[in-house]
Amino acid sequence: MKALLALADGTVFAGSSIGAVGEATGEVVFNTSMTGYQEILTDPSYHGEIVTMTYPQIGNTGINLEDVESSHPHLAGFVVKECCQQPSNWRSCQTLDAYLKEKGIVGIEGIDTRALVRHIRSRGAQTGIISSVDLDPARLIEKARQAPGLIGRDLIREVTTAAPYRWRETPWLLESGYGQQQEPARFRVVAYDFGIKRNILRLLAAAGCDLTVVPATTRAAEVLALRPDGVFLSNGPGDPAPLTYAQQAIAELLGKVPLFGICLGHQLLAIALGGSTYKLKFGHRGGNQPVRQQDSGRVEITSQNHGFAVAADSLPEEVRITHINLNDNTVEGLEHPRLAAFSVQYHPEASPGPHDARYLFGRFTALMENFRNNLNQGKLNA
Numbered sequence: 294m295k296a297l298l299a300l301a302d303g304t305v306f307a308g309s310s311i312g313a314v315g316e317a318t319g320e321v322v323f324n325t326s327m328t329g330y331q332e333i334l335t336d337p338s339y340h341g342e343i344v345t346m347t348y349p350q351i352g353n354t355g356i357n358l359e360d361v362e363s364s365h366p367h368l369a370g371f372v373v374k375e376c377c378q379q380p381s382n383w384r385s386c387q388t389l390d391a392y393l394k395e396k397g398i399v400g401i402e403g404i405d406t407r408a409l410v411r412h413i414r415s416r417g418a419q420t421g422i423i424s425s426v427d428l429d430p431a432r433l434i435e436k437a438r439q440a441p442g443l444i445g446r447d448l449i450r451e452v453t454t455a456a457p458y459r460w461r462e463t464p465w466l467l468e469s470g471y472g473q474q475q476e477p478a479r480f481r482v483v484a485y486d487f488g489i490k491r492n493i494l495r496l497l498a499a500a501g502c503d504l505t506v507v508p509a510t511t512r513a514a515e516v517l518a519l520r521p522d523g524v525f526l527s528n529g530p531g532d533p534a535p536l537t538y539a540q541q542a543i544a545e546l547l548g549k550v551p552l553f554g555i556c557l558g559h560q561l562l563a564i565a566l567g568g569s570t571y572k573l574k575f576g577h578r579g580g581n582q583p584v585r586q587q588d589s590g591r592v593e594i595t596s597q598n599h600g601f602a603v604a605a606d607s608l609p610e611e612v613r614i615t616h617i618n619l620n621d622n623t624v625e626g627l628e629h630p631r632l633a634a635f636s637v638q639y640h641p642e643a644s645p646g647p648h649d650a651r652y653l654f655g656r657f658t659a660l661m662e663n664f665r666n667n668l669n670q671g672k673l674n675a
């Protein structure tokens with residue numbers, strides 16, 4: 294069945310429908326990961342986005358029941374060059390196409406994804422529409438123009454948990470699959486769910502954190518009432534700027550409890566510290582983004598998925614920029630030593646991607662340990 298992808302600037306690509314028959318609008322972005330499409334589909338940070346995979350064949354290993362980062366796909370639409378109809382993998386139980394159909398995700402294949410990505414890189418990310426029900430280019434371009442962009446919208450309320458829950462699952466092992474936390478946890482951690490990826494929770498559980506996941510709108514006082522040793526600020530979709538309730542909660546937690554943020558959590562922490570964010574031309578999405586640790590000069594290859602970034606010159610003096618992106622020198626990590634808070638723009642949990650940055654989970658537990666010791670010695674008065 295025929296399908297079209299139309300961009301707000303009037304560019305139209307013709308291809309074939311995959312997944313659900315229908316129409317979907319969102320910001321058209323691209324991800325350069327060669328694999329990991331299941332994790333990408335189910336990463337809640339893609340809510341509101343139409344994701345184009347630059348790797349030409351997607352779906353080769355099918356769909357399994359395990360490699361998911363949340364309960365279901367969140368992205369608005371999916372664009373591939375070729376959707377593999379004969380997957381081969383010992384865990385595969387479904388084709389990508391059947392999965393997208395079952396989950397109601399509209400997709401398109403058979404377009405020149407290289408031309409699309411080059412277009413986005415030169416013109417910038419913009420809204421677009423995939424349709425397999427309306428094939429009139431002019432009408433689709435108009436619908437793409439009418440569709441809301443990402444700026445100024447609160448998307449985290451649409452993906453956050455309705456109620457708090459506990460988490461004990463640990464990372465996947467080849468011999469035994471996902472594990473369960475065994476030893477008594479050393480740290481009580483409250484994790485804000487702005488659209489949290491499960492592998493973050495698994496790695497925190499493996500690092501010895503007793504986890505309570507709370508809705509995005511939870512107030513600081515409610516978090517402190519749980520007497521946490523640390524608070525984690527998750528990844529999530531959309532623009533951090535309009536999320537004033539989350540910024541306020543973080544500002545109230547600063548100095549009272551150690552904080553660790555990833556991606557949207559990093560952006561919200563920066564705003565709570567007095568900084569600001571801006572929209573990148575086309576963002577960073579993929580598994581090979583080089584990031585330099587400013588202290589050691591070491592380079593990590595990182596997994597990333599973001600369209601907004603922290604403005605370096607907006608940060609107050611006490612905030613240290615700890616990591617920078619070597620492709621475009623944007624801020625990739627920061628810390629406020631006195632207030633025991635740090636964050637990264639990239640994804641140390643990978644899923645999918647390299648594991649270079651897993652040390653950050655250990656940094657969080659060390660920070661909590663230190664904070665606790667200082668409290669016990671009556672040293673901390675921040």
Ligand SMILES: NC(=O)CC[C@H](N)C(=O)O
Nearest residue numbers: 528529531556557600601
């Ligand atoms: N993965 C994320 O948390 C993304 C953060 C934010 N939504 C951005 O696009 O910049």
